[in-house]
Amino acid sequence: xxxxxxPSATTxxxxxxxxxxxxxxxxxxxxxxxxxxETKHGALLPALHMIxxxxxxxxxxxxxxxxxxxxxxxxxxxxxxxxxxEYWLRPKGKHTVAVCRSIACEFCGQPEITxxxxxxxxxxxGETTDDDEFTLVELECLGACGGAPAVLIDxxxxxxxxPGDIAGLLDEAKKAGGHH
Amino acid sequence: xxxxxxxxxxxxxxxxxxxxxxxxxxxxENMGGRGILTQRIPTKPFGDLKDRHIVGYDExxxxxGYEGLRKALTIAPDDITESVKKxxxxxxxxxxxxxxxxxxxxPKVEEGQVPGVDGFHxxxxxxxxxxxxxxxxxxxxxxxxxxxxxxxxxxxxxxxxLDRAYIYIRGEYHxxxxxxxxxxxxxxxxxxxxxxxxxxxxxxxxxQRFQVDCYxxxxxxxxICGEETGLxxxxxGKRGWPRIKPPFPAVKGLFxxxxxxxxxxTLCHLPSIIENGHEWFCKQGVESTVGGPPSFGTKxxxxxxxxxxxxxxxxxxxxxxxTLVEEYCGGMRGGKKYKAAIAGGVSMGVLGTxxxxxxxDFDIGRKYNVLGLGTACPTVFDEDTDxxxxxxxxxxxxxxxxxxxxxxxxEGSGWLYQLLCRIEEGDGKTxxxxxxxxxxxxxxxxxxxxxxxxxxxxxxxxxxxxxxxxDEFEDRVERSFVPVKMTVGAAAKD
Ligand SMILES: Cc1cc2nc3c(=O)[nH]c(=O)nc-3n(C[C@H](O)[C@H](O)[C@H](O)COP(=O)(O)O)c2cc1C
Ligand code: SF4
Ligand code: FES
Numbered sequence: 001x002x003x004x005x006x007p008s009a010t011t012x013x014x015x016x017x018x019x020x021x022x023x024x025x026x027x028x029x030x031x032x033x034x035x036x037x038e039t040k041h042g043a044l045l046p047a048l049h050m051i052x053x054x055x056x057x058x059x060x061x062x063x064x065x066x067x068x069x070x071x072x073x074x075x076x077x078x079x080x081x082x083x084x085x086e087y088w089l090r091p092k093g094k095h096t097v098a099v100c101r102s103i104a105c106e107f108c109g110q111p112e113i114t115x116x117x118x119x120x121x122x123x124x125x126g127e128t129t130d131d132d133e134f135t136l137v138e139l140e141c142l143g144a145c146g147g148a149p150a151v152l153i154d155x156x157x158x159x160x161x162x163p164g165d166i167a168g169l170l171d172e173a174k175k176a177g178g179h180h
Numbered sequence: 181x182x183x184x185x186x187x188x189x190x191x192x193x194x195x196x197x198x199x200x201x202x203x204x205x206x207x208x209e210n211m212g213g214r215g216i217l218t219q220r221i222p223t224k225p226f227g228d229l230k231d232r233h234i235v236g237y238d239e240x241x242x243x244x245g246y247e248g249l250r251k252a253l254t255i256a257p258d259d260i261t262e263s264v265k266k267x268x269x270x271x272x273x274x275x276x277x278x279x280x281x282x283x284x285x286x287p288k289v290e291e292g293q294v295p296g297v298d299g300f301h302x303x304x305x306x307x308x309x310x311x312x313x314x315x316x317x318x319x320x321x322x323x324x325x326x327x328x329x330x331x332x333x334x335x336x337x338x339x340x341x342l343d344r345a346y347i348y349i350r351g352e353y354h355x356x357x358x359x360x361x362x363x364x365x366x367x368x369x370x371x372x373x374x375x376x377x378x379x380x381x382x383x384x385x386x387x388q389r390f391q392v393d394c395y396x397x398x399x400x401x402x403x404i405c406g407e408e409t410g411l412x413x414x415x416x417g418k419r420g421w422p423r424i425k426p427p428f429p430a431v432k433g434l435f436x437x438x439x440x441x442x443x444x445x446t447l448c449h450l451p452s453i454i455e456n457g458h459e460w461f462c463k464q465g466v467e468s469t470v471g472g473p474p475s476f477g478t479k480x481x482x483x484x485x486x487x488x489x490x491x492x493x494x495x496x497x498x499x500x501x502x503t504l505v506e507e508y509c510g511g512m513r514g515g516k517k518y519k520a521a522i523a524g525g526v527s528m529g530v531l532g533t534x535x536x537x538x539x540x541d542f543d544i545g546r547k548y549n550v551l552g553l554g555t556a557c558p559t560v561f562d563e564d565t566d567x568x569x570x571x572x573x574x575x576x577x578x579x580x581x582x583x584x585x586x587x588x589x590x591e592g593s594g595w596l597y598q599l600l601c602r603i604e605e606g607d608g609k610t611x612x613x614x615x616x617x618x619x620x621x622x623x624x625x626x627x628x629x630x631x632x633x634x635x636x637x638x639x640x641x642x643x644x645x646x647x648x649x650x651d652e653f654e655d656r657v658e659r660s661f662v663p664v665k666m667t668v669g670a671a672a673k674d
Binding site for chain 1: 301310311312313314315316318319344350351352353354355393395397398399400401402403414415416417418419420434435437482483484485486490491492522526557559561565569570573574577580581
């Protein structure tokens with residue numbers, strides 16, 4: 001999680017005209033979130049969550065915009081954003097399938113679950129399907145150990161998952177639609 | 181308890197079971213036939229899981245909710261702290277530090293200072309990060325009874341004179357964050373928090389009046405933010421790097437201001453302690469048998485792994501693991517034999533095959549050679565479990581979650597993972613095993629070489645697995661013989 005080094009100084013930031021931080025988001029940020037914290041820096045995690053939730057990832061341009069609103073050096077925003085696993089610094093699929101790989105889940109059948117998802121989607125862990133629908137990740141404990149093996153698909157937790165359930169669960173997620 | 185067993189297993193060996201239980205202490209004896217933290221959340225053995233639902237404000241109040249807070253507001257704040265101190269309520273987040281004592285480390289509020297006014301702030305950070313593998317107990321409280329936690333928060337804020345409370349909830353708890361947001365909105369609407377909040381109203385007859393605010397702050401997928409100072413950094417919008425202590429958060433915490441950090445479950449105990457008195461609380465649980473501080477109260481115990489009925493149970497502290505598994509979790513899955521259990525979150529280490537009788541209380545560390553009670557959420561393994569694989573899984577977790585600030589932790593966790601992968605794949609030698617043990621033992625065991633307790637957890641978890649299941653590891657590695665030029669016995673000369 002920490003220690004991601006990249007040639008940021010030489011990386012070109014792709015930009016688009018339309019800002020990522022919409023007027024409504026700006027308003028929520030300055031009107032509702034900022035007053036909750038003693039420093040503007042304090043509102044950084046909520047701001048990054050907003051972007052992640054709306055676009056499924058946090059583009060560099062969005063970080064620059066956040067830096068503008070919170071009056072922070074852009075490097076501070078990148079520093080925080082790159083530390084946390086939930087913020088994606090590159091685009092991912094529309095839906096995220098997160099299989100828990102921690103202690104209770106691994107020994108209650110998680111390897112077969114990951115296999116089933118991989119086979120169904122034709123991707124490896126960490127990859128996104130060609131149609132940009134699904135990204136598969138393995139996470140550490142999801143706090144659902146009593147229901148091991150546990151899988152978090154977008155914002156919905158599924159417990160006691162069996163390999164045979166995977167196709168149905170993925171279909172369900174596809175129908176529900178939307179980023180997070 | 182009897183009726184519970186009878187209902188679950190009609191007829192089967194009933195006489196024998198009930199008789200054997202009569203000899204033993206019933207671990208819900210002092211709870212008056214109901215849950216305390218789970219009084220509104222049907223939980224075995226007291227209720228049916230099917231009846232669970234989110235308890236809203238109205239239902240909460242109708243069932244006696246916020247009475248603890250109302251009573252608290254008629255008692256001087258320092259007397260509340262004193263009462264919590266006397267209850268010997270120990271933190272439920274992992275370290276087991278006495279809550280009342282922690283509160284007394286806060287600096288005094290001087291004459292003329294009002295919390296929340298003129299930039300004078302004192303904070304409460306509620307630790308709802310719950311990311312320790314095997315742990316899923318706080319989730320139950322947030323899933324169904326959010327107002328219990330809010331009441332606990334309000335009581336703590338009153339007793340310690342804290343004007344802002346941040347619930348730091350892990351990012352993956354989407355649903356729970358929504359439930360809490362909803363409950364907080366209700367609490368504001370009904371005058372629990374905010375300008376018209378109870379602490380700022382005529383209901384407060386004994387202490388200073390001030391406005392208390394409560395917010396949800398969502399984490400973003402980093403275990404280390406559960407460490408209290410990593411949590412504060414994350415609340416300040418930074419990477420969750422734990423801070424060097426001292427200064428301690430009580431003096432210089434969030435944004436440099438006095439801050440109390442407590443676990444969700446710890447705070448949920450407050451309403452009933454205030455309502456029923458600390459003497460009542462001290463009747464539950466057990467005294468220490470090794471001359472340590474007592475383990476009073478009930479505990480949410482989340483059992484996972486190879487048992488028939490995994491889940492969260494509220495029981496008095498001191499329940500033996502065997503009783504928990506055999507009588508509350510329906511026994512081992514598939515009739516297999518018990519082999520080992522993670523003591524309470526992976527950081528605590530494992531209980532061996534001969535430690536099935538271990539009592540789950542704060543003595544467990546000293547009595548059974550584990551780090552401590554931790555979150556009291558055991559993951560149970562049956563006889564077929566490969567303990568080398570368990571060690572590898574745990575090593576990977578710590579390697580992945582080490583924040584990288586301290587060399588022993590950052591490098592050691594990586595080495596351990598590599599060594600254990602090698603051993604698991606059958607490519608290891610005896611000296612790899614010795615090296616793994618040496619690395620594990622030296623990590624975090626020297627106080628002051630690492631900033632936070634993660635390295636300790638890594639050390640304890642792997643060391644206890646390797647030591648308690650040494651044979652299994654030995655069988656997996658190729659012997660390395662060290663030739664020694666020496667003749668022994670009768671043929672030896674000189
Ligand atoms: C690496 C690490 C991770 C931790 N994670 C958590 C956690 O997820 N939840 C929690 O309540 N406490 C966690 N703790 C313990 C906290 O640092 C702290 O002791 C606790 O929140 C204090 O609250 P309590 O006194 O009410 O238990 C963690 C500690 C360490 C060293
Ligand atoms: S012990 Fe490990 S996790 Fe804790 S601060 Fe040091 S490097 Fe980070
Ligand atoms: S170990 Fe998978 S949810 Fe906890």
